[in-house]
Amino acid sequence: MSDLLLTDVRVWGAGDAPRDVAVRGGRIAAIGSGLPADGAEVFDGTGCLIIPGLVDAHAHIDKTLWGTPWHPHQAGPTLIDKIENERRVLKTLGLSAEVQSARLLRHMVARGTTHVRTHVDIGPDIGLAHFHGIQAMRDSHRDWIDVEIVAFPQTGVMIKPGTLELLEQAVREGAEAIGGLDPVGVDRDPKGQLDGIFAIADRHGCGVDIHLHDRGDLGAVTIDMIVERTRALGLKGKVVISHAFCLGMVEPARLDGLVDDLLDQDIAIMTHAPSGPTPFPPVRLLHDRGVRLLSGSDGVRDTWGPLNTGDMLERAFLLAYRSGFRDDSSLEVALRMATYGGAQTMGVTDYGVTVGSAADLVMVEAETAAEAVAFHPMRRLVLKRGQVVARDGRSLLPVAA
Numbered sequence: 001m002s003d004l005l006l007t008d009v010r011v012w013g014a015g016d017a018p019r020d021v022a023v024r025g026g027r028i029a030a031i032g033s034g035l036p037a038d039g040a041e042v043f044d045g046t047g048c049l050i051i052p053g054l055v056d057a058h059a060h061i062d063k064t065l066w067g068t069p070w071h072p073h074q075a076g077p078t079l080i081d082k083i084e085n086e087r088r089v090l091k092t093l094g095l096s097a098e099v100q101s102a103r104l105l106r107h108m109v110a111r112g113t114t115h116v117r118t119h120v121d122i123g124p125d126i127g128l129a130h131f132h133g134i135q136a137m138r139d140s141h142r143d144w145i146d147v148e149i150v151a152f153p154q155t156g157v158m159i160k161p162g163t164l165e166l167l168e169q170a171v172r173e174g175a176e177a178i179g180g181l182d183p184v185g186v187d188r189d190p191k192g193q194l195d196g197i198f199a200i201a202d203r204h205g206c207g208v209d210i211h212l213h214d215r216g217d218l219g220a221v222t223i224d225m226i227v228e229r230t231r232a233l234g235l236k237g238k239v240v241i242s243h244a245f246c247l248g249m250v251e252p253a254r255l256d257g258l259v260d261d262l263l264d265q266d267i268a269i270m271t272h273a274p275s276g277p278t279p280f281p282p283v284r285l286l287h288d289r290g291v292r293l294l295s296g297s298d299g300v301r302d303t304w305g306p307l308n309t310g311d312m313l314e315r316a317f318l319l320a321y322r323s324g325f326r327d328d329s330s331l332e333v334a335l336r337m338a339t340y341g342g343a344q345t346m347g348v349t350d351y352g353v354t355v356g357s358a359a360d361l362v363m364v365e366a367e368t369a370a371e372a373v374a375f376h377p378m379r380r381l382v383l384k385r386g387q388v389v390a391r392d393g394r395s396l397l398p399v400a401a
């Protein structure tokens with residue numbers, strides 16, 4: 001691993017003055033001006049901005065169609081339509097989760113993503129095949145990107161007997177968190193699904209990350225039930241609710257109470273700023289109240305829709321766009337969700353552009369973080385633990401099979 005000296009860069013959060021960033025042994029060794037090269041490879045940053053590696057904290061990389069011919073969207077409008085369509089298409093195409101995820105990761109790295117938390121499908125129809133594929137890919141890519149796995153019951157839990165046992169097996173085999181899916185809307189048995197999932201988290205000490213698309217009061221009551229179980233089992237700080245559309249729909253007084261509970265149990269909220277008229281959480285309000293927020297691509301180029309691109313800087317733009325953000329501090333909230341928020345949820349402790357942190361860094365052609373979000377421009381350089389993994393928008397990873 002060669003040492004690097006990035007010269008004439010701006011550091012997010014450290015003012016406008018040009019600085020140098022020295023990288024040694026995979027870590028940030030110094031930040032200052034006029035730092036000596038000391039034999040390191042020098043990279044002229046020409047005034048670009050340095051941000052920490054982007055964190056895609058909610059992806060589904062096991063079932064992307066990346067690298068295959070364009071797939072026109074065919075699913076019906078409901079969640080169940082999309083689930084059934086996906087099972088049909090994936091079965092027909094016979095793709096490998098290991099190969100597909102590697103294809104997509106290569107692209108994500110080019111866009112500056114250094115950490116991915118991916119929900120991996122597990123169910124009676126496919127067993128642990130996707131999970132094992134992602135584990136193999138994670139092992140072969142560990143020098144390039146960090147991957148965390150959420151064991152995800154895409155086809156439901158209580159309506160698909162055997163799913164809970166498979167989820168627990170995945171946790172035994174190393175999944176960092178257990179997922180859930182619309183305990184009411186999909187299973188019509190919120191107590192059954194939540195008790196089952198939380199019992200597994202309790203037995204193994206893993207995290208919990210529940211997809212909650214159920215809207216309005218149905219979603220709000222589900223959050224109440226998640227809070228109850230988090231509190232009862234002492235899982236404070238280990239639970240994420242993904243999507244949580246209902247937070248963008250309930251009355252202000254109800255929202256206020258839900259936020260109190262989220263804060264009390266340090267439950268994080270993930271939103272990817274869904275497209276169209278879909279309601280989504282009030283990001284700025286939640287941020288200002290102190291709720292932990294994170295974001296992710298969700299499915300990229302898959303049977304769920306064609307518009308997600310796997311670019312977390314663009315995702316921050318979309319969060320800002322749908323939230324109606326204009327001022328710099330709000331645009332930075334969106335970027336924090338795509339960086340620090342996800343890193344914290346993944347338990348990454350040596351993260352950030354500070355001396356001693358892992359050199360997981362992205363050089364962006366922008367003056368400020370707000371400009372980086374607004375224009376999500378070219379990533380000139382991407383470092384993973386000090387190693388250059390992408391340059392000028394192109395990944396340097398070996399081409400996947």
Ligand SMILES: [Zn+2]
Pocket residue numbers: 058059060119211242298299
């Ligand atoms: Zn998802």
